Amino acid sequence: MTTQTIRFLQHGAVREFGDVPATRTVLQHLRETTLCTGTKEGCAEGDCGACTVVIGELDASGALGLTAVNACIQFLPTLDSRALFTVEDLRGEDGALHPVQQALVDCHGSQCGFCTPGFVMSLWALYHNHPRDAGPPSRDEIAAALSGNLCRCTGYRPILDAAERMFDYPRPPFDADAIKQKLAALRRTQTFEYRAPDARGAAFGTPAFRAPVTRAEFARLRAEHPDARLLAGSTDVGLWVTKQFRDLGDILFIGNVDELKKIERDARYLTIGAAASLEDAYAALTSDYPELAELWTRFASRPIRNAGTLGGNVANGSPIGDSMPALIALNAELVLQKGEKTRTMPLDAFYLGYQKTALEAGEFVAAIRVPRPVAAVRFRTYKVAKRYDQDISAVCAAFAIQLDDEHRVTRARIAFGGMAATPKRAPNAEAALVGHEWNEAGARAAMAALDADFQPLTDMRASSAYRAKVARNVLWRFYLETRRDAPLALAEVNAFAYEARAASEEQP
Structure with a gap:
């Protein structure tokens, strides 16, 4: 097995990285490498929602799913074969605001603005996932979508009002088919193994990030590497890195095994x-x-x-x-x-x-x-x-x-x-x-x-x-x-x- 680079879709193009630590967070990558600073760092533990981004992923049947996650505790290699959407992706080609953003402006849903991009991305996921023929989402559905965005310097009501109003504006283009085609081309058919190079530029000898795609391969790798750190959603393990600064060693990622989903x-x-x-x-x-x-x-x-x-x-x-x-x-x-x-x-x-x-x-x-x-x-x-x-x-x-x-x-x-x-x-x-x-x-x-x-x-x-x-x-x-x-x-x-x-x- 050869060491592979991390490949994912961002801003409509394939991005490739092979020289970053396996535990580098998506938030660090955005703010320090790609300079997409609209995504903010608040708590660095997945609580405040200032770092919310949306991940696009193909399921086993080839359907595209869009889910809001916390960038501060997601490791960059977990993006492999996926799409990353941030607040920078929402602006129209003519510079117009997305309906989610325009509704927040019109409803006075942002005050200091620090946490607003996180709200925008949570609402953007709701905007795309809520069935159009079901009418606007209820207040409870909106509250559930925003439960991970804690800042309320304007109060709850203007933000909830914006979430209802965003469906009233003209719908901007979103080419889901093109995204699916690009993700299908990136999709791994065998175990993805990533090792960041050490100070001498050598990849082997450094901790490995392994992401098998079948249950049998996952079981084999787990038996062969019983001390490897199992990683699923990073909602706990991510804090071991961001808060406790722990070295995780070898990582075995379960998130690519469709059979176990x-x-x-x-x-x-x-x-x-x-x-x-x-x-x-x-x-x-x-x-x-x-x-x-x-x-x-x-x-x-x-x-x-x-x-x-x-x-x-x-x-x-x-x-x-x-x-x-x-x-x-x-x-x-x-x-x-x-x-x-x-x-x-x-x-x-x-x-x-x-x-x-x-x-x-x-x-x-x-x-x-x-x-x-x-x-x-x-x-x-x-x-x-x-x-x-x-x-x-x-x-x-x-x-x-x-x-x-x-x-x-x-x-x-x-x-x-x-x-x-x-x-x-x-x-x-x-x-x-x-x-x-x-x-x-x-x-x-x-x-x-x-x-x-x-x-x-x-x-x-x-x-x-x-x-x-x-x-x-x-x-x-x-x-x-x-x-x-x-x-x-x-x-x-x-x-x-x-x-x-x-x-x-x-x-x-």
């Missing part, structure tokens, strides 16, 4: 490939379990969900990862692969300790399998954080109970994040429910049992006492929403949150 259903399972994006994974999960809709929109932000993967979120093993409590409550299992061999494991047995998993050397998470819905199961998830959008949970909880005809609990699975060193079930609370009628007494017994299940820590997000109280309270809320008599509707319990969010649109 597949999402499939049969009568028993929803199977989500480990390389499927969080956005696609949650869309599939919510189709089966509508109760996940709020967690989907509150999980990080749209750019983070576009880049990050469900497999990465699971394999990371973070005690505050929001996906795991829901998946554990739903009795999900993992498909693990080493070489040509695969095995399955319940997700709740995967975590052995703080960021320690049951993965063997050379093994990787290939897929997550989630049982299909059962009518008798009552399921809910709850996220409690300081901010409604794009915040790390203080507590994330998930509850799934199965009831018989007499409203007795026959099975219970309760899982929490943020309450222990790993995402963890609550066996004592579950035992307090099973065999008993699902009523107030049973719910309160389970609430009391939570004290035996968890002794949470105090940190910057919440105190131990607060976490323990929240855990009990969300279990009580679960009971109120699923009790036999006069259950509260989701719209009722979320009313205050929606009212508060609407009011915040008027606040700077």
Whole structure:
């Protein structure tokens, strides 16, 4: 295998680079190499959205997808065979502003302007992805698209107004077919390997960035290089470089393996490939379990969900990862692969300790399998954080109970994040429910049992006492929403949150 250069589409032309570090970020490349300084650096950790760009990529069927991502934590080699769009690409040939930009001007949606290019690119992705025959997007759809852009020096309302108005202007040309043809010509058919030259100009001996295109090749390379750093969306690993200045060594990139992006259903399972994006994974999960809709929109932000993967979120093993409590409550299992061999494991047995998993050397998470819905199961998830959008949970909880005809609990699975060193079930609370009628007494017994299940820590997000109280309270809320008599509707319990969010649109 020979070392290859990084090739991607920018400003309508193929750009090629072979002399940059493998962990050079897209933002560094834009601002320091190509001098595209419209893309700004704010937090350098994928939170503020000032660096938002749009990536164009062909899927397995050849369709073009446009997704907003954070340039500050994406490594340049991950652009290979893709297209990069920045705010500099939006101006018309006659110098006219794009409808997204013109709407922000007309609605007074920009004040100091530093973060405006990030808003523009998030809205540009929405502009192209929203179906034209569906009418303008709703306020909630716009808010979700902008959840990764945090600056609000003009308040929310002018920006949301601009997002609605941008569809009223004449539509500028966008030659998607030409982009697809150019990307098809760039597309790799075998493993892409990149090594930056060292000080003497020698490429070999330096860390390698390998990006296989088949599952079999990925498995082979993982077995041969068990110490290589697995990379998916860079939403966590990117911060190891930008904030901790860590040397990652050899990198094995999963983002080119279409087979591991597949999402499939049969009568028993929803199977989500480990390389499927969080956005696609949650869309599939919510189709089966509508109760996940709020967690989907509150999980990080749209750019983070576009880049990050469900497999990465699971394999990371973070005690505050929001996906795991829901998946554990739903009795999900993992498909693990080493070489040509695969095995399955319940997700709740995967975590052995703080960021320690049951993965063997050379093994990787290939897929997550989630049982299909059962009518008798009552399921809910709850996220409690300081901010409604794009915040790390203080507590994330998930509850799934199965009831018989007499409203007795026959099975219970309760899982929490943020309450222990790993995402963890609550066996004592579950035992307090099973065999008993699902009523107030049973719910309160389970609430009391939570004290035996968890002794949470105090940190910057919440105190131990607060976490323990929240855990009990969300279990009580679960009971109120699923009790036999006069259950509260989701719209009722979320009313205050929606009212508060609407009011915040008027606040700077």
